[in-house]
Amino acid sequence: MKLAIAFWNILIKDFRTYYLKPPNISWGLMFPLAWTGMFFIKSGKGMESISSILPGVIALSILFGTTSLLAVTVTFEKKNRSFERLLLAPIPLELLMLAKTGGAIMFGVVNAFVPVVMAAFLVEMNQVNWSMFLPAVVLISVASTFLGLFIAVAVSEVFEAQTFSNFFRFPMIFLCGLFFPISALPVFLKPLAYALPLTYGTDMLHGAIHGxxxxxxxxxxxxxxxxxIGLFMVSLYNIRRRWIV
Known part of the structure; x- marks a missing residue:
């Protein structure tokens, strides 16, 4: 019970303190919203065109929202030494970091439905397989959040985290099948595409939305x-090596 209370208090504190910070508003909310509107306007109102770009826009919304949150919540607290007080709390490091990342995961799931709601005003969404869609959204949110955690642990400033995040985020736009198929990539780039987690999340969304x-x-x-699992374990290892003496 005490661990559950500690988990909840850390989660709520992050919601209240960090989730309306300017980087979260710009990169986490406005950027995905602008991309969604841009692609939907360009594609027109046909079901085929909307369904073909919707998985990519959803994955993009999740990716930018979650990584932006971790850049603020973890990096800012580390810089201001408040994270050190959390490390002294009598709770396992694994639970502490799940609490720190839980809000970003939920934020990513909510972000995923921004393009869906916008698409619902343009076309029918009856063809979506929700039993495939929901697990895909949750796992993409978890993977993107843990990628953000991995980045945040490696830097000391918020702007460094945002810059380092873009080193991963922007190549994913072109390599992970978000807006054009991986089969269209040059042969030497295909192995890199399959080495990125977002490739598999986007593939699940394509299957859930249009098969x-x-x-x-x-x-x-x-x-x-x-x-x-791999990103979370590597992040925990880096935290123990860099931050825990």
Whole structure:
């Protein structure tokens, strides 16, 4: 019970303190919203055109929202030494970091439905397989959040975290099948595409929305889950090595 209370208090504190910071508003909310409107206007109102770009816009909204949050919540607290007080709390480091990342995961899930709501005003959404869509959104949010945690642990300033995040985020736009198929990539870039977690999340979304997935759904799910575990474990290792003496 005490661990559950500690988890909840850390989560609520981050919501109240950090989630309306300017980087979160610009990169986490306004940027995905602007991209969604831009792509939907360009694609027109046809179901085929909307459904083909919707998975990419959803993945983009999640990616930018979650990584922006972690750049603020973790990096800002580390710089101001308030994170050190959390490390002294009598709770396991794993639970502490799940509390620090839990809000970003929820934020990513909410962000995913911004393009969906906008698309619902233009076309029918009856063809979406929600039993595939929801696990895909949750796992993409988890993977993107843990990627943001990995980045935030490696830097000391918020602007450094945002810059380092873009080093991963912008290549993913072109390599992960968000807006054009991986089969269209040059041969030497395809292995890099399959080395990125967002590739598998986007593939799941394509399958859930219009059935255009490349790999079987459960294979995508398993690989993305492995990425989540790997990113979280590496981040914990770096925290213990860099921040805990």
């Amino acid at each position: 255009g997935n490349i790999l079987p759904f459960f294979l995508d799910l398993s690989i993305l889950a492995a990425f989540c």
